[in-house]
Amino acid sequence: MLSFLFRKENRLMELIFKYVETLGRCRESFAEAMQGCVLHEEICQDFEFYLKQTHKHESRADDLREEINDLMYGDTLIPDSRGDIVELLQELDKIPHVFEIVLHMIQTQKLRLPGFLLPDIKELIRISLECCDLVISQVSAFFKKDAGLRALSNTIDTNESHCDHMERKIITGLFESGLDPFQKILIRDLVAQIGRISDQADRVSKFINILSMKRRV
Amino acid sequence: MLSLAGAIFLGWSLGANDAANVFGTAVSSRMIRFGTAAAVASVFVVLGAAVSGRFGIETLKGLTSMNLDQAVVVSVAAAATVTLMTVLGLPVSTSQAVVGAIVGIGLLNGRLNLAGLGKVGACWLGTPVGGALCAIMIYRFLGYWYNRAPVNIFQADQILRWSMLVAGAYGAYALGANNVANVTAVFVGAGLLDTMQAALIGGFAIALGVITFSRPVMETVGNKLVRLDPFSALVVVLAQAVTVHLYTCVGVPVSTSQAVIGAVLGIGLVKGMNTVSAGTLKHILLAWFISPAVSCCLALAIDFGIHLRYVPGP
Numbered sequence: 001m002l003s004f005l006f007r008k009e010n011r012l013m014e015l016i017f018k019y020v021e022t023l024g025r026c027r028e029s030f031a032e033a034m035q036g037c038v039l040h041e042e043i044c045q046d047f048e049f050y051l052k053q054t055h056k057h058e059s060r061a062d063d064l065r066e067e068i069n070d071l072m073y074g075d076t077l078i079p080d081s082r083g084d085i086v087e088l089l090q091e092l093d094k095i096p097h098v099f100e101i102v103l104h105m106i107q108t109q110k111l112r113l114p115g116f117l118l119p120d121i122k123e124l125i126r127i128s129l130e131c132c133d134l135v136i137s138q139v140s141a142f143f144k145k146d147a148g149l150r151a152l153s154n155t156i157d158t159n160e161s162h163c164d165h166m167e168r169k170i171i172t173g174l175f176e177s178g179l180d181p182f183q184k185i186l187i188r189d190l191v192a193q194i195g196r197i198s199d200q201a202d203r204v205s206k207f208i209n210i211l212s213m214k215r216r217v
Numbered sequence: 218m219l220s221l222a223g224a225i226f227l228g229w230s231l232g233a234n235d236a237a238n239v240f241g242t243a244v245s246s247r248m249i250r251f252g253t254a255a256a257v258a259s260v261f262v263v264l265g266a267a268v269s270g271r272f273g274i275e276t277l278k279g280l281t282s283m284n285l286d287q288a289v290v291v292s293v294a295a296a297a298t299v300t301l302m303t304v305l306g307l308p309v310s311t312s313q314a315v316v317g318a319i320v321g322i323g324l325l326n327g328r329l330n331l332a333g334l335g336k337v338g339a340c341w342l343g344t345p346v347g348g349a350l351c352a353i354m355i356y357r358f359l360g361y362w363y364n365r366a367p368v369n370i371f372q373a374d375q376i377l378r379w380s381m382l383v384a385g386a387y388g389a390y391a392l393g394a395n396n397v398a399n400v401t402a403v404f405v406g407a408g409l410l411d412t413m414q415a416a417l418i419g420g421f422a423i424a425l426g427v428i429t430f431s432r433p434v435m436e437t438v439g440n441k442l443v444r445l446d447p448f449s450a451l452v453v454v455l456a457q458a459v460t461v462h463l464y465t466c467v468g469v470p471v472s473t474s475q476a477v478i479g480a481v482l483g484i485g486l487v488k489g490m491n492t493v494s495a496g497t498l499k500h501i502l503l504a505w506f507i508s509p510a511v512s513c514c515l516a517l518a519i520d521f522g523i524h525l526r527y528v529p530g531p
Contacts, residue, residue: 006371006372006375009371009372009374009375010371012371013369013371076371077371077374078246078248078374078377078378078447079246079247079248080246080446080447081370081374142370143369143370143371144369145367145368145369145370145373214446215370215373216364217356217359217360217363217364217446217448217449
């Protein structure tokens, strides 16, 4: 009814949800690249395509973030909220960036994952992607003022601990194996990067909790 | 018209300084543009003075009776006190400076309405207390609805921004209604102006101060105040406006700065944090004594000075 009063705010909300949607698409491309191509004995033909798609969505997310910042500093929202949202999107934007780094590492370093590590790495990626899904839901819930932020945060926290555990398990197994030491270091770096996805999701989730508490009076 | 120069200066400085209590937080935090704040404040100050200014004017007029010369002495003494104390960085309240000067003239004339003076003194003490109580009640009441409002964070922000503007307009209305008496009441007592003329001239003088010189004060005072979240800032402005309006209905001009400090203290009590330092409270206590004392002495000195006559020797 009073939507004319919230014209800029509605546009901003639209852009933020578009950003979240793009983040979701980026996550899909990354999942396809990893689960469909990398986590097999041989990297499939479509890897390059998914890498390009991931990059495309990551760039689009950056553009949207710029547009959101421009709109916000063009006198939408009160300064306190502007700072909070800029920081939230900045933190959130690190997740697609990690997706891209992981895929580029595999592409440029021509990494092949040894078969004995595949089940654990699959599990690590599955949970990391779940963290990403949960944080996307949490961001949407925060902006729509929906309930359940705390429950989502608790699940992300549990998943993040599980990812840390998986990461340690994979690296231990890696260094106990007879692989070439140079190969070991490259794979360890890759696993550490994958681990960053859940770490970052957890960081964003905790930040959303703080913002939500800050907005309660 | 020349007799009113001191009063217009006093009104101008009051507008320049006290508009910060109404819109300082919103302007310094860029929630509202200075131009919008100044325009809204000026209109509502004049409106407040014209509609509700007569109560305070009647009270101050009734503190003592004086002639036009003495009215000019009162406004010049009050204006000089405010300027001097501001330059020296000492706490000052225009309301208290004006009452101090009136008391000085009243002592000189030997006619002082002690009952009226008692009422004024009691209201001074009650200003920060009233500010704190209003802030606590408004915070609790609005906070309950704010947390349950079915709006997203973007809409909540826009609502806060508009509320700030409305609260500021109400604060400006209360400022004009309450403080116009400080500017021109003595001239009603002296028979130079009628109540409506006094309210309008005083209101326009305050509005002039708001438009011409309140920007730097708003920006510095807003930043000097304790950093409040936007909702608490809104509550402070509303609490200050309600407090000052209540004293307007009682007919006593009070200090808007002290109402703001009381409101900030109230926010601190609700949130369980220390929002007002002991130094600030000491400043309020000092202002209660120093402003009227200095102004009273200045009024006596000026009156003595203008009555000095050269008497040639034999």
